[in-house]
Amino acid sequence: MGKIVLLNSRIFAGAADLTGASNKVELASEFEAKDATNFGSQGWKDVVGGVAATSITGGGQWEAGDPGKVDDAAWAALSGRGHTPWTICPESASAGELAWFTDGLNTSYTFGGQVGEVAPWEAKAAGTSPLLRGVVAHPPGTPRTAAGSGTALNLGPLTTGQRLYVALHVLSVAGTASPSLTVSVESDDMSATSRATFASATSPGGQVISVPGPITDSWWRLSWLVSGTSPSFLFVASVGIA
Known part of the structure; x- marks a missing residue:
C-alpha cells in the first residue's frame, strides 16, 4: 500500500x-523505557522495555x-x-x-x-x-438471519506466549421472541475446531475475546448461531495476533 x-x-x-x-x-x-544503565554500558544509557x-x-x-x-x-x-x-x-x-x-x-x-x-x-x-494490527473478519453490511460461517483467513499459527484477539461489534438487532447471536472463533487444519465463544448478544454492544497459543493451525474464521423469530443482526469483527 x-x-x-x-x-x-x-x-x-x-x-x-x-x-x-x-x-x-x-x-x-x-x-x-526503563533505565538499566550500569558500569558495563560503556558510557551509554541502557534501557529495557x-x-x-x-x-x-x-x-x-x-x-x-x-x-x-x-x-x-x-x-x-x-x-x-x-x-x-x-x-x-x-x-x-x-x-x-x-x-x-x-x-x-x-x-x-x-x-x-x-x-x-x-x-x-x-x-x-x-x-x-x-x-x-490485524484484519477484518466479518463485514458490517451483511445481515445475518441464520447460522453460518465467515471467510477463512490465513493468519498463521500461534506460538507459545502469543494470543489471537477478536473484537466483535454488534451494531443492530432485529426480530421477536428474544433474538440472540452467538459468535465463535474457529481454527482449521483439516476440520474446524472451536477455540472460543463470545457471550450471546441480545442487544447492540461490543466484546473482545482471546485465544492462547500454542496452536499449530494457520487458518481462522468466525461462525455464528442465530435464534429468535425473524432475527437479523448486523455485526463487524476484527482479528489479529499479538
Whole structure:
C-alpha cells in the first residue's frame, strides 16, 4: 500500500459505527523505557522495555438519540466504566482488509462548542489489551438471519506466549421472541475446531475475546448461531495476533 490521504475510513466503538460522525481518530502504542544503565554500558544509557500502553482519541460531529450514536455510546461506556472495543479499517471494511483494533477503557468524553458551529465531540480511551494490527473478519453490511460461517483467513499459527484477539461489534438487532447471536472463533487444519465463544448478544454492544497459543493451525474464521423469530443482526469483527 502506497502513501494515502486520510479521506475515508471506518470507525467502530462498541455498538456504534462512528464513520459518518467522525473526522479524527488516532491510535498510539508505546513501551516505558526503563533505565538499566550500569558500569558495563560503556558510557551509554541502557534501557529495557517496561509496561506497554495503548491510547485512542476520536472526534467529530455530535449526534444522539440511538445506541449507535456517539453520545449514547460514549456516555454509556464512560459512566459504566466498562471496556469498549475500537476497530479502525478501510472504508469498505471487507473481510481480509487491514484493521487496527484494541479494547479500551473510556477515560474522557467532551462535547459542545461555539454558537453557529457544528456541535463537536471528542472521546479518549486507554487500551486494556494490545494494539492489534490485524484484519477484518466479518463485514458490517451483511445481515445475518441464520447460522453460518465467515471467510477463512490465513493468519498463521500461534506460538507459545502469543494470543489471537477478536473484537466483535454488534451494531443492530432485529426480530421477536428474544433474538440472540452467538459468535465463535474457529481454527482449521483439516476440520474446524472451536477455540472460543463470545457471550450471546441480545442487544447492540461490543466484546473482545482471546485465544492462547500454542496452536499449530494457520487458518481462522468466525461462525455464528442465530435464534429468535425473524432475527437479523448486523455485526463487524476484527482479528489479529499479538
